[in-house]
Amino acid sequence: MKPGRRAAWALLGLAIGLIVVGAATGQALATLRKAIYICLECMGLGT
């Protein structure tokens, strides 16, 4: 396997690891909580 491919597989492993850790520590639910409420800043409302 070429070194570049090895780096890609390592990054893929890291990505999956981060997702699993994030999901296990409740960060995925925090994302859900952010995403289900209207974001006034995104809409350009507020000060």
Add this chain to the structure above:
Amino acid sequence: MRRQTRRTLIQALAALGQNAYIPGFFSGVIFQGKSKLLCVPGLNCYSCPGALGACPLGSLQAALGRRGSFPAYVLGSMLLFGVLLGRLVCGFLCPFGLLQDLLARIPLPKVKVPRRLDRPLRGLKFVLLALLIVLALLRAEPVFCKYLCPAGLLEAGLPLTGLNPQYASLRGPLFYGKLGILVLILLLALLVERPFCRYLCPLGAFYGLFNGVGFYRMQVSRDRCVRCGRCRDVCPMAVDPVQTPNSPECIRCGRCRDACPRDAIRSAFRGK
């Protein structure tokens, strides 16, 4: 079906798929289902009435704003899209990219940005990516979404303030400032291809970092290439595919591949 027509179809399906909660566009109430746990690959505002998933940039800023925790989940999601697809996301899956592509099809004379201006401007999106991270950490607010993101205003601000008088009453300088930025970007997109993706999109900057190391790669056969320059001429991102087939700027639209008379350009997922 021509490859570019197929790409437009995929872009349209991706835009619709990411915003498939149609009742939201009539009621002005955003989708609140469990799929919003998941980050979508492209710049797609989670406050869009139809959005089924979470915008990775908005989620990243929100996660960074929660002090004392490393944003593993969102960063992992972005890394996953980056390493699997790179900027293929920009070329095929981003709704704001589709909009710019459609505007570029309006037959108006196109402007070629001079190299000495183009180069430093391209760096701006990397500066914005860094700024967004630092400011989200310092100020605990989504600075990019608040002051710049044109997708947020287009997909969420305009429909929701149009549907709901309560939101309409909150329009102020921030709203009109962002509206000015949106209009400017859309007008620019008539004259310059993909101006937002080229110069301003922090998500594109992030995915671009993986064009060189990710699984989806382009290759140019030096034996077949006759250096006619057609690939460079048709590239919407002003990349020279012969010199840098995996440039961080390449959005993998495949126009260079279609233009090549010698079939010298190939792209594929490569794992070995």
